[in-house]
Amino acid sequence: MKPVPTYSLYGTSSSEPLLDQLHFESIAQRSKLHGWEIQPHRHERFLQILYVHAGGGEALLEERREALRSGSLVMVPPQHIHGFVFRPDTDGIVVTMTDSHLRTLLAGVPDTLALFERPRHDRVRRDDALADALVLFRGEMESVSAWRGAALSALLSVVLIGIARLADASAPAAARSNSRPARHFQQFQQLLESGYREQREIGGYAADIGITATQLNRVCRQMAGQSALQMIHARVLAQAQRDLLFSDLEVKHIALSLGFADAAYFSRFFAKQVGQTPTVFRQSGRARLPAFATR
Template identity: 80%
Template sequence: MKPVPTYSLYGINPSELLENQLHFESIAARSRLHGWEIKPHRHDRFLQILYIHSGAGEALLEERRERLRSGSLVTMPPRHIHGFVFTPDTDGMVVTMTDSHLRTLLAGVPDALPLFADPRHDRVRRGHPLADTLALVRGEMETVSAWRGASLSALLTLLLIGIARLANAAAPAAARSDSRPARHFRLFQQLLESDYREHKDITHYASAIGITPTQLNRVCRQACGQSALQMIHARVLAEAQRDLLFSDLEVKHIALSLGFADAAYFSRFFARLVGQAPTEFRQSGRARLPAFAMPPPADAAG
């Protein structure tokens, strides 16, 4: 059985810590070693920011395919599956930081943290303030000068705020608000991310937040148009779909990993929400994936 690969950096042992919680490199530095193709994988603890100065490629962000070109800015939070193919002329950079360093840099703006929960692909055109920030980050990456660390910390904070502003502008009004319901919604998202495999009910989450289940449902509907239960089911379903598409785990093992004691019950749960049995979803979903995203055969070396 082969689960979805989990890396710290491209192919590096996940037990290895990033020096000083930060790592900078060009896209070419590592991609060239792999034929300009990075197979789908995820990171447990690292946020990555990828920016293309010139060149092109294709990104797989979960199940979404995105064409990359000059000005593409990809933000990939921990635990989300991603992969890339670049043209050999691609010039760009990758910034990797631990999620704890992300929280340190955004300590003064904690409301920005939830905006880094999902993968993003933005196009940053020449002349945009964020393009200027990215150019300054690259300049510091490529030189060694006095106070380089302090300069990079300041620039990375500015970069993160710029990305958060793009995400905030695209978010529904209810989610952008700094009201109490919006804060409750963000807390529910955080709790759900840590507990979804344990099948906690709505009462558990509402109690942890300090509101009633009715209030929690109202908060969720205002923020994203779904009930709290729908959000719980959607989070479990998202993980199931990732494993079905990007791993060769058997359905019964996927069910167990998601807290289902009975694989048959999991299959009924999946089919009710998706309209397909897990095996049917795996077959039809893989048919739509780009070739580089396909998991290797079960008997492949590796």
């Protein structure tokens, strides 16, 4: 397997930026050029929303396989591996935006940004207001009417709020709070995302947030049911699993990229967390991936 590529848009080098902060097209427009298969890849700074009006197929979101059908709504944040296989009769839309444009559209509700940090796959009922907003968005997307750009931005804001509501409804009650612990927890999540490869101490994260390590542990247990160290380990482990499944990097190189002093220490850490050595996990995990992910 080759390393997972990073694209601006699928099939386009990541060094070629989007001409605009927002790009949209039909599912068929790009997929049929590639035999209706979008192989695993990631985007450096782009969030994508995919909505299936009719037809279906299969999605790969990190290591999860998800069956797609009419009404499927998929949201993929930057940096997350994803791929798709569609049936040739699939009809739907793909919206790509920069992460800065996402923040602009949600400037009035900044507390929703944390809800866009993990890939999601939801089924939207046809009688749901979100389905209506997606249909209206597509109508504007395919039109040449006056004030089209303003209408698209307004409708996209409605779509994003709909996705945030779905994510919020499925989140633990504690995480939905806008309390001080919730804000500290969000800060920790953001710092962890940018610093997990450095093997930072819990005290360093706590100092950046402006609280003690004890307080940080308390916040993490309240919001996620885990200690701060468990969350750090979980993030490191998730990246290790991603690299083992989707790249041909040697175990020792994965270990070094994640801040481990040597491969033996990394292997002991991985086996303790997963119950398998990195090599065994790679072999068994790839055997369970859909065929399009391993070609």
